[in-house]
Amino acid sequence: QVRLQESGPGLVKPSQTLSLICTVSGGSISSGGYYWTWIRQHPGKGLEWIGYIFYSGSTDYNPSLKSRVTISVDTSKNQFSLNLSSVTAADTAVYYCARESQGGAHYYGVDVWGQGTTVTVSS
Amino acid sequence: SYELTQPPSVSVSPGQTASITCSGDKLGDKYVCWYQQKTGQSPVLVIYEDDKRPSGIPERISGSNSGSTATLTISGTQTIDEADYYCQAWDSSAGVFGGGTKLTVL
Numbered sequence: 001q002v003r004l005q006e007s008g009p010g011l012v013k014p015s016q017t018l019s020l021i022c023t024v025s026g027g028s029i030s031s032g033g034y035y036w037t038w039i040r041q042h043p044g045k046g047l048e049w050i051g052y053i054f055y056s057g058s059t060d061y062n063p064s065l066k067s068r069v070t071i072s073v074d075t076s077k078n079q080f081s082l083n084l085s086s087v088t089a090a091d092t093a094v095y096y097c098a099r100e101s102q103g104g105a106h107y108y109g110v111d112v113w114g115q116g117t118t119v120t121v122s123s
Numbered sequence: 124s125y126e127l128t129q130p131p132s133v134s135v136s137p138g139q140t141a142s143i144t145c146s147g148d149k150l151g152d153k154y155v156c157w158y159q160q161k162t163g164q165s166p167v168l169v170i171y172e173d174d175k176r177p178s179g180i181p182e183r184i185s186g187s188n189s190g191s192t193a194t195l196t197i198s199g200t201q202t203i204d205e206a207d208y209y210c211q212a213w214d215s216s217a218g219v220f221g222g223g224t225k226l227t228v229l
Contacts, residue, residue, distance in 0.1 A: 012209050037218070047158075047166065049218035060216045063124060095151035099191060100218070107213060109171035118166055 002027040004093040004097045004114035012091075012121050018084040021035060022097030022114060029078045035100040036080045037110065038071060040093040048093075053080055060109045094118050125214035127221035134201045136226045143224045145210030153212045154191040157186055160223075161206045169208075170195060175218040202228050 007122035008020035022036070029036060036058040051061035053071045061069045071084040084091060092115040128146045135141040145155065157170035168177050170186035173193065181197040193212075197204050205228045210221040 033210075039218075041207075046223040047160075047208075047211075047220040049211075049220060062217055063215075106155070107154045107172060108210070109177075110158070110166070111139045111168050111171075111177065113165040 002099065002112050004099065004112055006095060006097050006114045006117040008117060008119070010118055010120060012087055012119060014088055014121055015086055018082070018087050018121070020082045020095055020097070020117065020119070022080050022082075024078045024080075024099075026038050029073065029080065029090060030075050033101060033103050036071075036073065036101060037098045037100045038082045039096045039098055039110070041090055041096070042090075042093045042114070049085075050082065050095075089121050090120045090121065125212075125217075125219050127210055127212060127219055129208075129224045131222070132225045132227065134229060135174040135197075137200060137202060137228055139200055141197040141200045141204070141226055141228075142148060143195040143197075143208050143210075143226065145195070146191055147193075147212060147219075148191060150191050150193055151166060151189045153188075153214065154209045155186065155188045155194045155213045156192075158209045158211065159204075160209065166209065176219045197226075200226075200228055204228060 001024045005023045012018045036053040053059045068085045073080040080115040096116045097114040098110045099112040146170035154172045159169045160166040171190040174186045185196045209223045
Protein backbone atom coordinates (compact mmCIF):
# COMPACT_ATOMS: atom_id res chain seq x y z
CA GLN A 1 0.00 0.00 0.00
CA VAL A 2 1.54 3.28 -1.10
CA ARG A 3 1.83 5.96 1.56
CA LEU A 4 2.85 9.58 1.20
CA GLN A 5 4.32 11.80 3.90
CA GLU A 6 4.94 15.52 3.66
CA SER A 7 7.77 17.19 5.53
CA GLY A 8 9.13 20.71 5.77
CA PRO A 9 8.97 23.95 7.76
CA GLY A 10 5.63 24.92 9.21
CA LEU A 11 6.51 28.60 9.20
CA VAL A 12 7.94 30.60 6.31
CA LYS A 13 8.66 34.32 6.19
CA PRO A 14 7.09 36.52 3.51
CA SER A 15 9.11 36.81 0.28
CA GLN A 16 11.00 33.59 1.06
CA THR A 17 10.68 30.22 -0.64
CA LEU A 18 8.41 27.52 0.72
CA SER A 19 10.04 24.10 0.37
CA LEU A 20 8.32 20.78 1.06
CA ILE A 21 9.31 17.18 0.48
CA CYS A 22 7.03 14.22 -0.04
CA THR A 23 8.40 10.78 0.79
CA VAL A 24 6.80 7.83 -0.96
CA SER A 25 6.74 4.46 0.80
CA GLY A 26 5.24 1.12 -0.13
CA GLY A 27 5.92 1.61 -3.82
CA SER A 28 8.33 3.10 -6.32
CA ILE A 29 8.01 6.66 -7.52
CA SER A 30 9.36 5.39 -10.85
CA SER A 31 6.30 3.25 -11.49
CA GLY A 32 4.67 4.23 -14.75
CA GLY A 33 1.14 5.59 -14.93
CA TYR A 34 1.41 7.82 -11.90
CA TYR A 35 1.79 11.54 -11.54
CA TRP A 36 3.12 12.91 -8.27
CA THR A 37 1.12 15.93 -7.31
CA TRP A 38 0.91 18.84 -4.90
CA ILE A 39 -2.46 20.23 -3.83
CA ARG A 40 -3.18 22.87 -1.23
CA GLN A 41 -6.14 23.99 0.82
CA HIS A 42 -6.42 27.48 2.25
CA PRO A 43 -7.89 27.66 5.77
CA GLY A 44 -11.59 26.87 5.60
CA LYS A 45 -11.51 26.86 1.81
CA GLY A 46 -11.49 24.45 -1.10
CA LEU A 47 -8.77 22.46 -2.82
CA GLU A 48 -6.31 24.02 -5.25
CA TRP A 49 -4.24 21.91 -7.64
CA ILE A 50 -0.64 23.16 -7.71
CA GLY A 51 1.05 20.83 -10.18
CA TYR A 52 2.54 17.43 -10.80
CA ILE A 53 5.70 15.67 -11.89
CA PHE A 54 6.21 12.39 -13.68
CA TYR A 55 9.15 10.24 -12.60
CA SER A 56 10.94 11.21 -15.80
CA GLY A 57 10.88 14.84 -14.68
CA SER A 58 8.15 16.20 -16.93
CA THR A 59 5.88 18.66 -15.14
CA ASP A 60 2.68 20.64 -15.44
CA TYR A 61 1.67 23.51 -13.19
CA ASN A 62 -1.40 25.52 -12.30
CA PRO A 63 -1.21 28.55 -14.61
CA SER A 64 -1.99 30.88 -11.72
CA LEU A 65 1.08 29.66 -9.80
CA LYS A 66 3.36 28.67 -12.66
CA SER A 67 5.74 31.62 -12.32
CA ARG A 68 6.52 30.72 -8.70
CA VAL A 69 6.34 26.91 -8.60
CA THR A 70 8.96 24.26 -9.16
CA ILE A 71 8.30 20.56 -8.58
CA SER A 72 11.21 18.16 -8.75
CA VAL A 73 11.77 14.45 -8.21
CA ASP A 74 14.56 12.38 -6.66
CA THR A 75 13.99 8.80 -7.71
CA SER A 76 16.99 7.56 -5.69
CA LYS A 77 15.30 8.74 -2.49
CA ASN A 78 11.76 7.99 -3.66
CA GLN A 79 10.84 11.60 -3.00
CA PHE A 80 9.42 14.56 -4.82
CA SER A 81 9.45 18.15 -3.69
CA LEU A 82 7.70 21.48 -4.00
CA ASN A 83 9.30 24.90 -4.10
CA LEU A 84 7.07 27.98 -4.05
CA SER A 85 8.93 31.26 -4.26
CA SER A 86 8.09 34.79 -3.13
CA VAL A 87 5.43 33.63 -0.70
CA THR A 88 2.88 35.90 0.93
CA ALA A 89 0.22 35.38 3.57
CA ALA A 90 -2.05 34.19 0.76
CA ASP A 91 0.11 31.07 0.49
CA THR A 92 -0.79 30.01 4.02
CA ALA A 93 -2.49 26.65 3.59
CA VAL A 94 -2.45 22.93 4.22
CA TYR A 95 -0.25 21.38 1.55
CA TYR A 96 -0.95 17.82 0.42
CA CYS A 97 1.24 15.60 -1.66
CA ALA A 98 -0.69 13.05 -3.63
CA ARG A 99 -0.64 10.50 -6.42
CA GLU A 100 -2.67 10.88 -9.59
CA SER A 101 -3.24 7.95 -11.87
CA GLN A 102 -3.58 8.32 -15.60
CA GLY A 103 -3.27 5.94 -18.51
CA GLY A 104 -3.75 6.76 -22.15
CA ALA A 105 -7.08 8.54 -22.45
CA HIS A 106 -8.11 7.49 -18.97
CA TYR A 107 -7.89 9.49 -15.77
CA TYR A 108 -8.25 7.58 -12.54
CA GLY A 109 -8.07 10.51 -10.15
CA VAL A 110 -6.05 11.35 -7.08
CA ASP A 111 -6.14 7.98 -5.38
CA VAL A 112 -3.52 8.43 -2.66
CA TRP A 113 -3.14 11.47 -0.42
CA GLY A 114 -0.67 12.43 2.25
CA GLN A 115 -1.96 13.59 5.61
CA GLY A 116 -1.19 17.20 4.73
CA THR A 117 1.12 19.69 6.36
CA THR A 118 0.20 23.18 7.50
CA VAL A 119 2.40 26.00 6.27
CA THR A 120 1.98 29.47 7.67
CA VAL A 121 3.52 32.49 6.00
CA SER A 122 4.27 35.12 8.61
CA SER A 123 7.11 37.29 9.80
CA SER B 124 -8.95 29.63 -16.90
CA TYR B 125 -11.38 26.76 -16.57
CA GLU B 126 -13.85 26.89 -13.71
CA LEU B 127 -16.04 24.32 -12.00
CA THR B 128 -19.05 25.56 -10.04
CA GLN B 129 -20.64 23.71 -7.13
CA PRO B 130 -23.40 24.77 -4.74
CA PRO B 131 -21.88 25.76 -1.38
CA SER B 132 -24.23 23.54 0.58
CA VAL B 133 -26.76 20.75 0.24
CA SER B 134 -28.96 19.39 3.00
CA VAL B 135 -30.65 16.02 3.07
CA SER B 136 -32.60 13.93 5.55
CA PRO B 137 -31.22 10.53 6.57
CA GLY B 138 -32.31 7.82 4.16
CA GLN B 139 -33.05 10.27 1.37
CA THR B 140 -31.11 10.91 -1.83
CA ALA B 141 -28.57 13.72 -2.04
CA SER B 142 -27.49 15.21 -5.34
CA ILE B 143 -24.49 17.49 -5.68
CA THR B 144 -23.87 19.20 -9.01
CA CYS B 145 -20.71 20.44 -10.67
CA SER B 146 -20.95 22.71 -13.69
CA GLY B 147 -18.36 23.70 -16.26
CA ASP B 148 -18.09 24.55 -19.93
CA LYS B 149 -18.49 21.34 -21.97
CA LEU B 150 -17.80 19.36 -18.81
CA GLY B 151 -19.40 16.31 -20.39
CA ASP B 152 -16.39 16.12 -22.72
CA LYS B 153 -14.04 15.68 -19.77
CA TYR B 154 -13.60 13.03 -17.11
CA VAL B 155 -14.83 14.09 -13.68
CA CYS B 156 -13.72 12.82 -10.29
CA TRP B 157 -15.34 13.38 -6.92
CA TYR B 158 -13.69 13.54 -3.51
CA GLN B 159 -15.11 13.34 -0.02
CA GLN B 160 -13.39 15.25 2.77
CA LYS B 161 -14.41 14.92 6.38
CA THR B 162 -13.37 17.48 8.95
CA GLY B 163 -9.68 17.32 9.73
CA GLN B 164 -8.99 14.54 7.22
CA SER B 165 -7.43 14.26 3.80
CA PRO B 166 -9.79 13.94 0.84
CA VAL B 167 -10.83 10.50 -0.37
CA LEU B 168 -11.58 9.62 -3.99
CA VAL B 169 -15.16 8.36 -4.28
CA ILE B 170 -15.79 8.59 -8.04
CA TYR B 171 -13.43 8.63 -11.02
CA GLU B 172 -14.04 8.77 -14.76
CA ASP B 173 -17.50 10.23 -14.18
CA ASP B 174 -19.18 7.14 -12.74
CA LYS B 175 -16.66 4.58 -11.52
CA ARG B 176 -16.19 3.72 -7.86
CA PRO B 177 -12.81 2.82 -6.35
CA SER B 178 -12.77 -0.33 -4.29
CA GLY B 179 -14.29 0.17 -0.88
CA ILE B 180 -16.69 2.91 -1.93
CA PRO B 181 -20.32 1.83 -1.32
CA GLU B 182 -22.68 1.33 -4.25
CA ARG B 183 -25.03 3.99 -2.92
CA ILE B 184 -22.51 6.58 -4.14
CA SER B 185 -22.76 7.15 -7.88
CA GLY B 186 -21.84 9.71 -10.48
CA SER B 187 -22.90 10.94 -13.90
CA ASN B 188 -21.68 13.52 -16.35
CA SER B 189 -23.38 15.00 -19.40
CA GLY B 190 -23.52 18.30 -21.20
CA SER B 191 -22.16 20.89 -18.82
CA THR B 192 -23.05 19.24 -15.53
CA ALA B 193 -21.69 16.36 -13.52
CA THR B 194 -23.71 15.01 -10.61
CA LEU B 195 -22.72 13.06 -7.51
CA THR B 196 -25.63 11.12 -6.09
CA ILE B 197 -25.75 9.53 -2.67
CA SER B 198 -28.70 7.21 -2.16
CA GLY B 199 -29.95 6.28 1.28
CA THR B 200 -27.81 9.03 2.79
CA GLN B 201 -26.35 8.27 6.20
CA THR B 202 -24.88 10.53 8.85
CA ILE B 203 -21.43 9.20 7.96
CA ASP B 204 -21.85 10.83 4.53
CA GLU B 205 -21.79 14.29 6.08
CA ALA B 206 -18.69 15.89 4.58
CA ASP B 207 -17.38 18.32 2.00
CA TYR B 208 -17.45 17.06 -1.58
CA TYR B 209 -15.26 18.34 -4.41
CA CYS B 210 -15.47 17.70 -8.11
CA GLN B 211 -12.35 17.71 -10.25
CA ALA B 212 -11.59 17.73 -13.96
CA TRP B 213 -8.62 18.31 -16.24
CA ASP B 214 -8.27 21.20 -18.63
CA SER B 215 -5.23 22.04 -20.73
CA SER B 216 -2.97 19.69 -18.76
CA ALA B 217 -3.91 21.17 -15.40
CA GLY B 218 -6.18 19.91 -12.70
CA VAL B 219 -9.14 22.00 -11.64
CA PHE B 220 -11.26 21.58 -8.53
CA GLY B 221 -14.73 22.86 -7.88
CA GLY B 222 -15.24 25.10 -4.87
CA GLY B 223 -16.72 22.28 -2.80
CA THR B 224 -20.15 21.47 -1.40
CA LYS B 225 -20.88 20.91 2.25
CA LEU B 226 -23.34 18.04 2.63
CA THR B 227 -25.39 18.23 5.80
CA VAL B 228 -27.43 15.23 6.89
CA LEU B 229 -30.21 16.25 9.27
